[in-house]
Amino acid sequence: MRLPLPEKAEAFLKRVGPLYLGGTFRKAATGEVFPVLNPATGEVLARVARGGKEDVDQAVALARKALEGSWGRTSPDERGRLLFRLSELIEAHADTLAALEALNVGKPYAEARTADIPLVAQHFRYFAGWATKWGGEVLPVSFPGEYLAYTRREPVGVVGAITPWNFPLLIASWKLAPALAVGCTVILKPSELTPLTALYLAELMEEAGFPKGTVSVIPGYGEEAGAALVAHPGVDKISFTGSVEVGKGILKQAAETLKRVTLELGGKSPVILLEDADPKRVLKGALFASFFNQGEVCAAGSRLFVPKSKLDYFLENLVTGAQAIQQGHPLDPRTQMGPLISREHMERVLGYVQRGLEEGATLLTGGEPNPGAGPGFFVKPTIFLAEDGQTIAREEIFGPVLSVLPYEDPEEVARRANATPYGLAAGIFGQDMRRAIRLAHALKAGTVWINGYLLLDAASPWGGYKESGIGREMGRYALEHYTEVKSVWLNLT
Known part of the structure; x- marks a missing residue:
């Protein structure tokens, strides 16, 4: 339809x-x-x-x-x-x-x-x-x-x-x-x-x-x-x-x-889940941050930092959520995610997926074309369990590829999030506003969203730190x- x-x-x-x-x-x-x-x-x-x-x-x-x-x-x-x-x-x-x-x-x-x-x-x-x-x-x-x-x-x-x-x-x-x-x-x-x-x-x-x-x-x-x-x-x-x-x-x-x-x-924007983050809001926000506009967003939240204590819960639900995303023709009202812009770009994104596998990242879902969505350039929403040093967690992919990065020490999250040549945007999900605001101030990014993502308005400035x-x-x-x-x-x- x-x-x-x-x-x-x-x-x-x-x-x-x-x-x-x-x-x-x-x-x-x-x-x-x-x-x-x-x-x-x-x-x-x-x-x-x-x-x-x-x-x-x-x-x-x-x-x-x-x-x-x-x-x-x-x-x-x-x-x-x-x-x-x-x-x-x-x-x-x-x-x-x-x-x-x-x-x-x-x-x-x-x-x-x-x-x-x-x-x-x-x-x-x-x-x-x-x-x-x-x-x-x-x-x-x-x-x-x-x-x-x-x-x-x-x-x-x-x-x-x-x-x-x-x-x-x-x-x-x-x-x-x-x-x-x-x-x-x-x-x-x-x-x-x-x-x-x-x-x-x-x-x-x-x-x-x-x-x-x-x-x-x-x-x-x-x-x-x-x-x-x-x-x-x-x-x-x-x-x-x-x-x-x-x-x-x-x-x-x-x-x-x-x-x-x-x-x-460009960007390689972090989304940081704090220990007290609301699970339902986080799941919805993390999927949106990574897969909105097919992940073809300079501020895509493509690095998701998750507390190790909550890792199993979030991985299971993130995978379920990603697999439920409906792909199809842009004019089909059921479509939630469309194709990538070109065959060349699709091959570039899939090349990053292959690189992730070669470097030892764990593919949890996706990572392949989706011909069932149509004859165009469709790639399934993809989630990896990754490490900071792997290419998929460092370079901008500009496609529907999310790297989940576990952490234990909240004091190290800002350092890890900032360990990139980019500094366009970042997201924080949590209920302790004092902690969230302190973290927002520590992040090297032109825009930081707390309990939301990709919030834009003509009155609010947009641009990045570093490269x-x-x-x-x-x-x-x-x-x-x-x-x-x-x-x-x-x-x-």
Whole structure:
């Protein structure tokens, strides 16, 4: 049983193809296209323009023109009104956007409809309010004489936003909304695996009335369109979400032109169960932390620290819970977990499973494809009893693979949890709030959840310590990365 595809989504899949260049949908400069697949079936959903260097050059020229012209002259109130209008259009098209996201990413439609798309609308609405509230201040200077000294917050300029395939529209909103709120122009390069909702968003931005050149959407490959965006001297800032390896490469390349750079990268997030944790809440939370969105989450709780005294109970119930997860087509309302994004990624995840077995980890459930769920790239929810030094407990797998790590000494948990190059997020489950808060303060992570997991809101900052990134998305903290601070002095004598 599958939900019917919304008429607007069906119509969009028939017309989608051109890239969006500063207010005009057109073919790529080379005329080339690439296929976009449905990971649940392996079938082609659409063929999309393959953007490259020449398209990026044109987008930057249009963005610069808009920055110095129509968009640059747009008042803060008008910027806020346009962002708010866009949030309304996103809500009006929520069913269509959720269906496209589900088909293209492989995530269950219910997750896209109740989590991703409402959060996208929330981000544009939240930053619409900041458009009229983010400014400078008068400074109490003490230099001899009489002066009026104040600061201005000015847009950093043309922003290149490079987004991943796991939450395509949501992460695009993390970058677009604050950048537009403060007056930047943006060139969005979505993942070549999942460009559909970004192109649909471009249509909604047209309907909302954003001036020409304010936003471009250039689907294409990272080594072509993405690299051209990072190298372009007319791009003032890069905001990237993706792998640590690519993030490091972007940072090196951006140094050539001294671009501003923010990076939201990988993670190997710990979930720590304290001795007094509520068993029912813990089981539900641990399964959600690890297997939500097929485990294709940078903050997936893929290391579960369990007290040895409770290990047998939790292993038995975790395995039972994982085996009960219903896999299937994203548009089937019974589906709780969909396919992985591609065959290549499925093979990568299964390679980690094999590595775990070779290194002596104990496979408790899963660890193999699930052809019964469909012809696509399905992998069963997988649980290992592992040790800290094993590869599956150290490296980011980005799939439905959970490593359970027993512990005896509560004082050692923070040290073990921090023994990783990552520091994106962490979870703690327990009833003694004093202990939980002390542990939260000891963890080297940008976000720590207590008795919950993957709690996100536009007002709360998101980003990581160590190799999990540089800078923050969301909240007022994001605005700092899209503005320059100018100090102005006026001699009053």
